[in-house]
Amino acid sequence: MDKDDLILPKDFPKLKNDAFLLACRGRETPHVPVWCMRQAGRYLPEFRESRAGKDFFATCRSPAACCELTLQPLRRFPFDAAIIFSDILVIPQAMGMDVQMVAGKGPTFPDPLKEPEDLLLLQSKVDVNKELGYVFKAITLTRHKLEGKVPLIGFTGAPWTLMTYMIEGGGSTTQSKAKRWLYRHPEASHQLLKMLTDIIVEYLLGQVAAGAQALQVFESHAGCLGPVEFREFSLPYLRDIARKVKDQLKESGQDVPLIVFAKDGHYGLEDLSQSHYEVVGLDWTVDPRSARERTGGKVSLQGNMDPCALYAPKERISEIVKKMLEGFGTRGYIANLGHGLYPDMDPENVGAFVEAVHTHSRHLLNLK
């Protein structure tokens, strides 16, 4: 056993920067907190060096490696939150599916689900401590090694997004195989979505028990659904997850903010703002002011600079950030990109983004 495996989720170092957690709850902060989706990743040379020659999921299963990758971006940039290094596809793996990370192709399922009978092959009752305990260990270790610098975010894929991967067998532009199930096999679709929801709830509770201080649910494939299918096949499960996680946490006297990020799900913004999540994450297709109006102050907002704006010169990044902050306002707002960083992005420009958020937001707050 690795000595780090013996570290327990207790006596965590005191949190020194709570701007992110305060913003999640709409409270006043000295500056607008900022983090980036995929802030640990291939755009960083030290990430590429750590990952070189190693299998992706073997890395995910090593608490020490996940801890190191989570901390790397924080050594470079003054982010206000860390997100545990892992992947959304660890859940289908825990249900018994084979998932491989193929270079140049991305996540690949050699035996995707084809017909409803295939659901019988899945592990519907998953012992999350046994199958995903390696993520919990990574969270506990990282929370200690962060030394209270910033809060640690845990995450999961949402049921619909995981279902698309399990049926498509990998990335897809149309998600047509998965959508075929919605139209042809609605009952089996609900069965699978329910199965995933139950596991996700246990998984998120395990992450909090291990030390996660906030949780983000990634509905990355909301965009291929229209409002009608979203209301039937995504939203009820997103709501169920938040309600169940909150109810169970309350029983043990705990409370952590929940973030929902439904990429390209702008049609569902009003619904999402009434779904028991403290924060709604936005992609770059939504205008900040209209997002505020449509969510009516019910939630904090997170996002939403176009990741490609990081290809702009630093001065332009600073201008774009300033406009974004003016649009969202400084209260109940967490700056982020509208989706993850791409591998070819310049780390220096990521630094310029973070600095611009801190500088402009301090200025705006001082004007008040």
Ligand SMILES: O=C(O)CCc1c2[nH]c(c1CC(=O)O)Cc1[nH]c(c(CC(=O)O)c1CCC(=O)O)Cc1[nH]c(c(CC(=O)O)c1CCC(=O)O)Cc1[nH]c(c(CCC(=O)O)c1CC(=O)O)C2
């Ligand atoms: O580009 C590729 O080759 C495959 C990338 C890919 C992965 N999982 C996947 C995808 C599909 C996709 O993103 O489109 C599948 C995947 N993983 C994830 C999501 C959610 C999302 O991005 O909307 C998705 C679905 C994305 C989609 O289909 O739109 C979540 C994820 N992956 C990852 C993280 C952790 C982290 O960044 O700290 C996180 C979550 C936290 C966060 O956003 O910060 C990490 C990850 N997963 C993966 C990689 C690349 C492989 C490597 O390091 O060897 C990496 C590192 C990187 O981004 O450079 C594999």
